[in-house]
Amino acid sequence: MHTLTVAQLMQGLRDKQFSSTEVTQCLLQRIGELDAQYNSFITVDADRALAQARAADQRLEQGQTTPLTGIPVAHKDIFCTEGVRTSCGSRMLDNFAPPYDATVIKQFHDAGAVVLGKTNMDEFAMGSSNESSFYGAVRNPWDTGRVPGGSSGGSAAAVAACLAPAATGTDTGGSIRQPAALCGITGLKPTYGRVSRLGMIAFASSLDQGGPMARSAEDCALLLNAMAGHDPLDSTSAEAPVPNYTEHLGDSLEGLRVGLPREYFSEGLDAATGECIQTALKELEARGATLVDVSLPHTQLTVPTYYIIAPAEASTNLSRFDGVRYGHRCDDPKDLHDLYTRTREEGFGDEVKRRILVGTYALSAGYYDAYYKKAQQVRRLIKQDFTQCFDEVDILAGPTTPGPAFGLGEKSDDPVSMYLEDIYTLAVNLAGLPAMSVPAGFVGGLPVGLQLIGRHFDESRLLNVAHQYQQHTDWHLQRPDSAAGGSN
């Protein structure tokens, strides 16, 4: 039961092959049995999950069903959940239970889904290895000595280890796609503005975007159907009409023009990973697609650009964590200054502090023009690169990451090498485009992800390509050995 996709679970629930309570119970049991080795969940509220499942079963019984009725999902601990701790992976919010649900949480609730729990993540979504969490590192189900990627590492590991059929994630510079690639699952980062950011704790407001993580493109489409849409309470959310994302899954790829940015296949890309990607591209070709050589000339500038803009926004987004109204507060502050400095010193981890410092510096008087303003100018050039490519092709394809999962601790002392991990994913956020990572093979037993990048609001096309690819490959059906035990 635990290996079923969302689509299969929906069918099974409708056909009364099993109940939501049974599925939920099975998954909760697996979390209890197996998650000690992954640490993918921060909070599991079994009672609440089972109550929701029983209520879903009643609705199923009465035939009052919504699209995801009774489907258990896990939520990244960055989405506020009413009455349930929402830590954002930080000591700062270890004691924080919001009095409201994020819009995304409400949407899943309205669609009838069951909340299994809240998944582990890099602190405030800052990281590419899920090692910066206050709750400890998450381990990759394919090799527990390696990282799952980040920052949505808990969601990726939970889905890969079949502790949840699907999960939500957020992607600011690759935080859905990179862990999806390293854990061998399918993840979609929607167009900026497609999914509401209300109640999603902000890292970098102009880059953050929530999206689905699941075991197939079809499942991502089903989840995106629930998540997408305009939210009047998020001024940056788009009013563009929401299509049914499953509608075009079956379309043929005949005539599809796939651009291959040559900068994504150059030095820095692990050779074996590159081969997996080439094989995947051949598969697309076999399905009728044409491969076109294209260029994203400003690729080299994406890492420095991103690491100005994201920390700049983060440095002020995180100012609200001051110990005054909620969250961590230091003991016995002597005065206001002491309250601020000790609260933030104790509440934030090193990576968060590093980014607050970088961002504060970039926005400072005398440096603003040289850093932040310049970065915004380069950001426009990066966007233009994509616009020009999309004049010629329908989607872009390439690797999600330069290589497979690296070892725990391997890059923690070298932030720059860690930042380079996101070289192929950052530009998408800077340009606000939708992109996916799809399982495309293995290197040394570790999953490799194929990245697909689309035009603004062209998620349907990405899902169509990914789904067609998955109809002819079985990489997404592989399960890690570590998840073989446990209840089923």
Added chain:
Amino acid sequence: MAWETVIGLEVHLQLATRSKIFSGSATNFGAAPNTQANAVDLAMPGMLPVLNEQAVAFAVKFGLGIGAEIGKRSVFDRKNYFYPDLPKGYQISQFEAPIVGRGVFEITLSDGSTRDIGITRAHLEEDAGKSLHEDFHGLSGIDLNRAGTPLLEIVSEPDIRNAEEAVAYLKALHSLVTYLGISDGNMAEGSMRCDINISLRPQGTETLGTRAEIKNVNSFRFVEKAIQHEFDRQADILDDGGTVVQETRLYDAERDETRPMRSKEVANDYRYFPEPDLLPVVIDDAYIENLRKDLPELPVQKRQRFTEAYGLSTYDAGVLADSRALADYFEAVTKRCGDAKIAANWVQVELLGQLNKSELSIGDSPVSADKLGGLIERILDNSISGKIAKQVFEAMWQGEGSADEIIEARGLKQVSDSGELEALVDEVIASSAAQVQQYLEADEGKRKKLVGYFVGQVMKLSKGQANPKMVNELLAKKLV
């Protein structure tokens, strides 16, 4: 040396929107602490601002009111600093692209002359909450009711030269914004707060001196005193050959002095950058024209109309056009009674006198415009004398009804019956033999004075109700 004062004012105006600028919380004054602060105002994690369209409309109306350029694409920025009453750790404001650009504003001084004061810009921003330092036993209380209240910060050019001009500017601004209905302008409740930038330079020179910024000046009177005080302070320094330090000072109304703010109270690098949670505000011409169409007649136009259409003096027109409510009241009185000059006189002398004495605003007047007009009608048709009218006004103020009701109830109607008056005149003449003798012996010039005695006696006898014109005529006829 003779110093010239150079003053620029920054006015923070609370806009009269029902809800806050970026959240749905109410903006009422005086609510219990933290009862008008929701998750957005508290800067709870994941909360996002949504711009209140009404605040934008109010800002544009202000821009139109001063003939300013309207920012077709204005941008919100974050102004970053830490303070407990600033929940997000940044204030959402506008820095590089404000919603209102350059404009000009005419002020009238006490001698009737006018001056143009330049407006540099006006931008939208959110107010902070309040820190309360008393009654918390060594701790501070934070009230976030005010956090997120919409403000329009109006920045003037350094065109103001003295305290009188500064106060005239503020009063004119107050008048404009209340006319526009974009603010209640209530200074006591902090709806209009003022920062003063002030520097001195030798008379006749053009270069600006080093300025001090005086914060937190919240009444017209304090503005006057703060400027006077700061002028003295800076002049003393300069006269002694010293230099003024550029700094932020606080006006302490209790001690009537300005003093430097502690350095901790002054953040020096606000790290402004565009607010990524809000899109730029794009305004098209249709939107602006729609608002322009609905603009009321503004104080300057109204003053002009009052002098031209009603023949009022510039001074009277200025007083009556000062507030929209007073101007409307005056016009309603005029409409009822048909005589603008008498109406203007009654509104300014009797009505405003009573209102000031009772500390009431025009909106709270117990005498409606219609009632006052009804009273003036009775003066005009000679039913009562001006003197009796004052009694009737007193009674109306006490709520005794309309002028006619009071005149009737108290029997105050002027006696114009010639028979009745003749009897009274005869009685007075009969009992004043000596005065009659004196009158008859006097020349034409003295007689004019002496007749007053007889009029007075008749009025006394009639309890003031005799028609003075008729009494005069009768006396002239009988005293021969």
